[in-house]
Amino acid sequence: xxxxxxxxxxxxxxxxxxxxxxxxxxxxxxxMNLWATWCPPCREEMPTLQQFAREEAGKVVVLGVDQGEAxxxxxxxxxxxxxxxxxxxxxxxxxxxxxxxxxxxxxxVVGRDGKIVRGVDGAMTLAQMRAAVAGALASTR
Amino acid sequence: xxxxxxxxxxGAVAVALVVAQDVQPGYALYHSWQYALALxxxxxxxxxxxxxxxxxxxxxxGKRLLLALAGAAVIDxxxxxxxxxxxxxxxxxxxxxTVVPVPALAAAAFFPPAxxxxxxxxxxxxxxRRRGKPELTVSGGGRRLLGESVLSLDPRPAVxxxxxxxxxxxxxxxxxxxxxxxxxxxxxxxxxxITDTLSxxxxxxxxxxxxxxxxxxxxxxxxxxxxxxxVGDLTRPAVILTASDDAGTSLGIAITQGDPVxxxxxxxxxxxxxxxxxxxxxxxxxxxxALGFVLIVLGVVWAxxxxxxxxxxxxxxxxxxxxxxxxxxxxxxxxxxx
Numbered sequence: 001x002x003x004x005x006x007x008x009x010x011x012x013x014x015x016x017x018x019x020x021x022x023x024x025x026x027x028x029x030x031x032m033n034l035w036a037t038w039c040p041p042c043r044e045e046m047p048t049l050q051q052f053a054r055e056e057a058g059k060v061v062v063l064g065v066d067q068g069e070a071x072x073x074x075x076x077x078x079x080x081x082x083x084x085x086x087x088x089x090x091x092x093x094x095x096x097x098x099x100x101x102x103x104x105x106x107x108x109v110v111g112r113d114g115k116i117v118r119g120v121d122g123a124m125t126l127a128q129m130r131a132a133v134a135g136a137l138a139s140t141r
Numbered sequence: 142x143x144x145x146x147x148x149x150x151x152g153a154v155a156v157a158l159v160v161a162q163d164v165q166p167g168y169a170l171y172h173s174w175q176y177a178l179a180l181x182x183x184x185x186x187x188x189x190x191x192x193x194x195x196x197x198x199x200x201x202x203g204k205r206l207l208l209a210l211a212g213a214a215v216i217d218x219x220x221x222x223x224x225x226x227x228x229x230x231x232x233x234x235x236x237x238x239t240v241v242p243v244p245a246l247a248a249a250a251f252f253p254p255a256x257x258x259x260x261x262x263x264x265x266x267x268x269x270r271r272r273g274k275p276e277l278t279v280s281g282g283g284r285r286l287l288g289e290s291v292l293s294l295d296p297r298p299a300v301x302x303x304x305x306x307x308x309x310x311x312x313x314x315x316x317x318x319x320x321x322x323x324x325x326x327x328x329x330x331x332x333x334x335i336t337d338t339l340s341x342x343x344x345x346x347x348x349x350x351x352x353x354x355x356x357x358x359x360x361x362x363x364x365x366x367x368x369x370x371x372v373g374d375l376t377r378p379a380v381i382l383t384a385s386d387d388a389g390t391s392l393g394i395a396i397t398q399g400d401p402v403x404x405x406x407x408x409x410x411x412x413x414x415x416x417x418x419x420x421x422x423x424x425x426x427x428x429x430x431a432l433g434f435v436l437i438v439l440g441v442v443w444a445x446x447x448x449x450x451x452x453x454x455x456x457x458x459x460x461x462x463x464x465x466x467x468x469x470x471x472x473x474x475x476x477x478x479x
Contacts, residue, residue: 002240034323036313038350067323068313069350091311094254096323097238103322 003118007032007110008098012088015066015075020088022095022110028061029136030110031129034096036067037077039104045123046081052129053085060133063088067096067104111136145199145206148190152213155183156433159220159425166284166291166422171224180221187214201447209440216433219425227289227423234297234328234418236321237265243421246290247271250419255326260301263415267294279419291424298359299416300327300380304348305408312348312407319344326416329359339367353392353405356383359413373398378413 007030009023022032033049035042053062064087066074071089078087090096099108102121109117109132117136124132158180162171170176187210194203194210228245235241237255242248251268259265266280269292277292279285284293302325304312314325329342335358342359358381366375373379377398384392384404392405401410 036350038313068311068325070310073310092256093314093323093325094238097236097321098254100239100321101323 003116005116007108007114007116010090010094010098012065012090012094013071015071015078015087015089017071020086022063023114025061025063025110026114027112029059029112029133030061030063031133032063032065032095032108032110034065034067034090034099034101034104034106034108036069036104037073038069041123042105045105046083048124048126048129050081050083050085052126056130056133059137061085065090065095067101068093107132109133109136111139144190144193145203148187148194148210149206151183151186152210152217152437155180155187155217155220156213156437158183159216159430162220162223162422162424163291163430166293166424167230167420169230171423172227172229173224176224177221180217180224184214184217184221187217202444205444205447206440208443209437212433212436212438212440214433215429215436216425219429219433223289223423223425228421230420230422232295232418232420234320234330236319236324236328237326237416238324239321243269243419245421246287248287252416255299255301255416257301257303257412260299260326260412260414260416263296263299263417265416267417267419269419281417286424286427289423289426291422293420293422294417295420296415296417298329298342298361298378299414300329300344300357300359301325301412301414302327302346303410303412305410306351307406312350314346315349316344316346319346327357327359328416329357333358339364348407351405351407352387353407354385354387355404355409356385357381357411372396380411380413382409382411 007022009021011019011021014020022030049062062085064085066087066089068091074087074089099106099119105123107120107124111117118132120132191207191210193199194207231245233241233243233250235250235252237252239252241250241252243250246269248269248271251270253265255265264281266278269277269279277285277287279292279294281294284291302314304314306312315322316324327344327346329344331343332340333343334340341364344357345355347354360379362375362378365372365379379396379398381394381396382402382404383394386392386405395402395404397411399411399413401408
């Protein structure tokens with residue numbers, strides 16, 4: 001993970017059909033979560049991620065990026081789990097490749113300046129999510 | 142063979158040895174002690190002649206040739222330095238969209254993202270970035286010089302994969318044993334021996350959503366021609382795919398040159414082509430080479446003018462030449478040749 005490097009962005013379709021990209025959230029602290037429906041730790045982490053997104057609304061943007069699956073599959077999963085944060089559908093796995101994900105889930109914290117702050121391999125607890133973004137919230141305030 | 146001819150010959154051989162690093166980079170020979178010894182001996186011979194010529198032993202022509210020999214010596218030293226101190230020949234591979242450090246250049250190689258068209262055309266360019274310096278783009282067919290290194294692309298077999306389930310829904314491709322876990326591009330970092338004389342690139346990938354593991358063998362057109370039976374278009378490469386489930390049970394085998402194949406309920410659409418690795422080899426410093434060649438040209442032209450003047454003078458003022466002077470000896474030699 002290239003901490004300090006500009007976070008690369010790719011424009012993709014969201015599960016709600018809109019076009020979106022990481023770059024659209026410049027100026028916000030972003031917790032980008034790479035995941036897939038077939039990945040058991042991703043499924044387990046998703047409710048916690050939803051809770052974190054709700055609690056940190058206005059301070060942190062949670063952006064899900066489904067890796068390699070069809071929009072219909074990712075959308076059905078998000079709907080069933082009550083996920084309300086935006087989810088990009090990355091069929092060509094561009095984000096996963098670029099951010100050198102070693103597995104799924106992988107989370108990347110991006111600062112308000114659009115630079116990578118840190119990456120986290122594996123599922124996180126709520127406390128770990130708060131800790132992961134704390135530095136970015138403090139340093140770019 | 143007199144001393145001047147020997148010096149010119151040695152200079153020419155030394156220059157040729159050094160220029161070879163630029164023309165045919167990558168040979169381990171350039172880093173060998175034999176190569177270094179040859180250039181060191183050439184330098185010593187050039188220096189020996191230069192000392193004698195400087196003392197006037199080879200006349201005006203010899204003195205003027207010192208400029209050209211200095212040029213040859215500059216090139217000789219540049220070649221010696223790049224052979225001894227330049228980076229060993231290396232090939233840096235990376236998955237599309239990844240960044241790979243290149244310690245030998247104190248740089249990082251940025252491998253561009255690739256889509257099926259990029260792989261099919263094999264036209265991806267690699268960008269080399271160094272802190273505080275302009276970036277360098279290495280593209281197909283071209284070579285770029287960077288200090289004492291020459292950079293070029295080394296096209297490698299690659300396959301871009303797209304996979305779908307029985308309903309046509311796109312599936313995640315992973316490479317648990319590859320350099321990039323979430324890359325849908327196979328780079329075939331290993332080889333598998335098929336027969337005593339045939340070894341082919343091999344790679345693996347999985348579609349975890351469907352619990353399928355695939356193995357891919359890449360065959361060049363030339364390798365396909367060795368098959369005893371018809372296997373398709375012999376002008377294009379092909380891949381043989383085998384599929385198994387989580388328990389290792391074989392689910393089938395198929396050969397394709399790009400058409401979708403269905404194995405174990407998963408349809409795989411491969412795009413065959415190449416994705417380049419970055420090849421790094423030592424090369425003599427460009428400025429030193431340029432300076433050396435300028436000196437050689439100036440020195441040779443200057444010496445030729447002196448020789449012409451000598452010949453004319455020897456014809457018109459033969460009686461006035463002092464046979465004991467260096468110029469006289471030089472002119473005397475011309476007369477003997479004439």
